[in-house]
Amino acid sequence: MSLIEVRNLKKVYTNEEVETRALDGASFDIKKGEFVALMGPSGSGKSTLLHILGFLDRQTSGEYKFNNKTFDDFTEEEIAKVRNEKMGFIFQSFNLLSRRNVYDNVILPLVYSSTPERDWDKLAKEAINSVDLSHRSGHTPAQLSGGEKQRVAIARALVNKPEVIFADEPTGNLDSNSGLEIMEILRELNDEKGHTIILITHETYTAEHAERILHILDGRIDSDGKVTERRGVKDFLK
Numbered sequence: 001m002s003l004i005e006v007r008n009l010k011k012v013y014t015n016e017e018v019e020t021r022a023l024d025g026a027s028f029d030i031k032k033g034e035f036v037a038l039m040g041p042s043g044s045g046k047s048t049l050l051h052i053l054g055f056l057d058r059q060t061s062g063e064y065k066f067n068n069k070t071f072d073d074f075t076e077e078e079i080a081k082v083r084n085e086k087m088g089f090i091f092q093s094f095n096l097l098s099r100r101n102v103y104d105n106v107i108l109p110l111v112y113s114s115t116p117e118r119d120w121d122k123l124a125k126e127a128i129n130s131v132d133l134s135h136r137s138g139h140t141p142a143q144l145s146g147g148e149k150q151r152v153a154i155a156r157a158l159v160n161k162p163e164v165i166f167a168d169e170p171t172g173n174l175d176s177n178s179g180l181e182i183m184e185i186l187r188e189l190n191d192e193k194g195h196t197i198i199l200i201t202h203e204t205y206t207a208e209h210a211e212r213i214l215h216i217l218d219g220r221i222d223s224d225g226k227v228t229e230r231r232g233v234k235d236f237l238k
Contacts, residue, residue: 001068002029003164003196004053009062011048011219022048023059024219030198032163035190037199037207040216046200047168049216053198054087054166055079067163085113088157088165092172094149096141096156102128103137106155113160127155131185147178154185164196165189171206183209187230 011023023045030036038046051057052064058071066082074082083089096105107124115123128134131151141149150170157165167186171179187209189195199210207213208227215223 003032003034003067004030004198005063005065005068006053007063009049009052009064010060011045011052011057012060021219023052023062025062026216026219026221027062028214028221028224030196032196033190033194034212035187035197035199035210037201037210037213038216039201039204039207039213040222041202044216045219046202046216048219050166050168050198050200054089055083081114084109085115085160086163088160088162090150090153090157090165090167090170092169094141094153094173096149096152098141101138101140102133102144102152102155105141105152106159109156109160115160123159123161124155127159128152130158130189131155145178146174147181150174150178150182151185154182154189158189158195162195164198166198166200168200169202170199171201171203179206 006026006028009023009026010021013020013022026045026049038049040046048057052059055066055071064070071079097108103124106127107120110120110123125134128137131154133148133151133155136144136148144152170182170186174182183206186197186199190197199207201207209230210227211230212224212226214221
């Protein structure tokens with residue numbers, strides 16, 4: 001069974017009677033454990049698609065199923081729980097709480113989860129350790145580099161042990177070396193931990209860390225293919 005099923009997905013925005021088609025019939029499946037890059041130019045529909053996949057927005061028509069359930073199969077409270085516990089989100093702008101330290105930022109999703117409070121400390125420390133930031137746990141975002149901030153965001157996305165991680169242009173605000181380090185972390189989470197990862201990007205070198213690339217053009221899936229040679233940090237630093 002696929003974790004994600006998308007059939008003829010369409011999203012139309014209307015502004016003063018002018019219609020804009022952000023998605024125009026996208027269809028694909030993503031299985032558990034896959035690392036998939038959604039690639040396309042600005043305005044192609046990548047972010048709109050991510051918002052629908054993450055239950056942050058509804059499609060105009062078509063069908064989207066997560067674990068064989070649609071948006072309408074959940075109450076609003078259940079949707080919030082799915083987003084918090086089953087999905088992890090990593091954004092280009094980090095979205096960290098500026099006055100809270102690394103530990104506080106990472107533990108936050110647990111506060112709103114059904115995870116027993118007695119487990120919060122262990123899970124937060126495990127997530128921070130998984131991105132090699134234990135030595136920075138007490139630092140605030142202002143005391144971190146861009147790459148470190150994104151690693152905090154990854155730890156926060158991991159802390160509830162989600163079924164899928166959505167990464168929206170995670171290297172967009174980073175220099176090339178920091179960006180490659182972030183992609184290597186995501187690659188290891190997929191290879192070694194088995195996390196399903198869906199990466200939104202317009203950069204070929206970033207997409208090639210995935211095992212499969214869906215090219216989006218004008219709201220449609222233009223191509224869907226396997227990456228024959230997945231590359232890592234060492235390949236790009238030669």
